[in-house]
Amino acid sequence: MNRVEIVRAYVEDILKNISSEDDRKTAYIHTYSVAEACSFIADKRRLNTELAYISGLLHDIYAYKTGIYFGHAYNSTEMSRVALRKMDVFSDDEKILILSAIYHHSDIAHIHDEYDEILKDANILQPFLYDPSSKIYYLAIPRFNNMLNEFNIKAVPIEYGYSPNEHAQFQNKRVLLANIAEELAVKRIAGEETDKNFLEIIKYYPEASAFKELKNGWCAAFVYHCCLKAGIQLPLKPTPATFRLAGVGAWYEWSKHNNFCFYEQESFVPARGDIVIYNNIIPVENKPKGSPSHDHIGVVLACEGKQISVAEGNIDNNNLSGIVTRKRDITIGCYVRIPNDYVYDGWKYDYKTGEIRNVDYKSNL
Template sequence: MISHKKLKRVELVRTLVLETLHTIEKTSKNEEALFNLFGVSSLASLLAIRREQNSEIAAIAGLLHDFYFYKTGIKYFPGPNSADSVRPILRSTQIFTDEELSVILRSIFYQNDKHQVHGPYEEIIKDAILIQMYVQNPEEFFSDIEINRLQKGLVELGIQIEHVEAKHKINRGTIIKGTEDRRLKLAEIAEALAVQRVMGIPEDEGYREICKYWPDSDIYKVLESNWCAAFVYYCCMQAGIILPIRYPNHSYRLAGVGAWLDWAQLPETNFLYQDGYQGFKPKRGDIVIFEKLLSDNSHDHIGIVLACEGNRLLVAEGNKDNKNFSSVVYRNREHCIYGYIRIDNSYQFHFEGDIYQLFLN
């Protein structure tokens, strides 16, 4: 089956990209996407030929490298989020081997890690993106590392350049640290949104905003009566607590409560607390994870603490009681609570490890 369709795989992926772009309203964005994605794809194919790698696989990775941004309009973490977005699409085509899927997804995932050297296809995509950036805007400022890569890549393609100016810049996946209390800001945003009684239907603008980070075409239906964690993710992003849609090597996206629980217990976070342990008391801006509050399932609900008043918690929630609307509600502090996530105000997402879980499910 794979060999029968192999020659048409690039064309199939191009069609998938074009179908996605047709859902974008602004014509200028369509043009930008076509120029960028198809340009990187062509350059990746040429670099692969020069480096004696598979030009077809490189071209496909180039076509999909910024898929998440053009699907959602969200610029954060183009590598991890795009790889996560295209994985189910590529698997559903059933025309790639597991090894080919791994190569494509790794190439997309590591596209911004230009200070590290990965496999041949990861390096091809990094260099193709830089060359495309230079072709699109020769006045663009590049870091020293990027200039070195850019010059080598251009020489490989037989292109001579006189000078590229170096200037350190902020990566799209890098967030500037602020001095404000992001937990307090998180609570303010959550409270303001929850009291609007957002309904979990696509006709509700607030619900569409909450869903905008998730690239699935059927996301409104997927999250229907199940969007408490997506509510928390949206509020975190608005408060400057910037996270990819899935933490690398974990099974679930942060649209699910379990993913938040896993993330909070990582060695690099260690944000999970139990009420009363070593004097811990929930505060405004903490995230509360409930335990069998609405079902017989563990960690089945999540919200953002607005106040702690004796044995009562005032909580901002999406999908209150699984009734598909947001609300501010009092909860019993001593009943059905798994624990609390207190995010350090200095926390910044950073990942430099190897990835493997992305390809397993």
């Protein structure tokens, strides 16, 4: 098999498993049309058509695999990163080029590298090629007009969607987080494939190995699930983090980077809806050798004096959820207090360099 065929086989495997026939048909059309448009645009711009085509094939796979659309550009990148590594047919430079395009493809208001731009443009062109009367999202209009010019297409786009206030309505997301975590924790969820609630908690992880990997370490996955349900929308691996939020370390890294991380020593009083990260709280006999010191995480439900009550998944690595009382002592690593108006801003980082890159598309016309 050549490289395109290898990636195609991988993507087909995901598409054919979409349960709704309508969704499956749309996914096939969108995937192949975007890939072909990528190849066409790459050729016109004298770039590598094979790599552009492959970025198009992979760009939405996370959404097709999980049915989850929030953050699908970042999560499709994560999923592709693992898949491309296993395929072992691309150089590091090629992989980063493909992954960068997938990562940035939803950010149509800004400019990135040439292959990133190909995928963004192809993604906008595809619905129009499928149905010339389809409406173009207002933010995509400058890009669309540019392409009409570049490819000499005679068409008048019909625009739609004015939403000056696109951010979610203000809500007390932390209170919601605590309510959701409390409600779930008392269900005594077991980390087993027979537990429906557990399958909901691990549904975000697209690899077949997810169940095995999380089986005895799902406290962070529990918190991640509760956050998403509360409207605190985070991709699997928020840039610039090194690890996925399925692990405790990534929560620490992410919260520190965003200045959401607070310590007991600084006379910080935990409150309902905070996330607590523990240090060395799991009994040594229950954890693998060489585990990091921050070894557990949960959602604070209440603070009374020197104690907190916490909703947790996989309590003490015993594979069950529940509500526990914990001491406010040296086992507390830190608290994470996510602002109620938090909106994920990882899009502003360049995938390849990790640096902030915020070049407006319109300012470059």
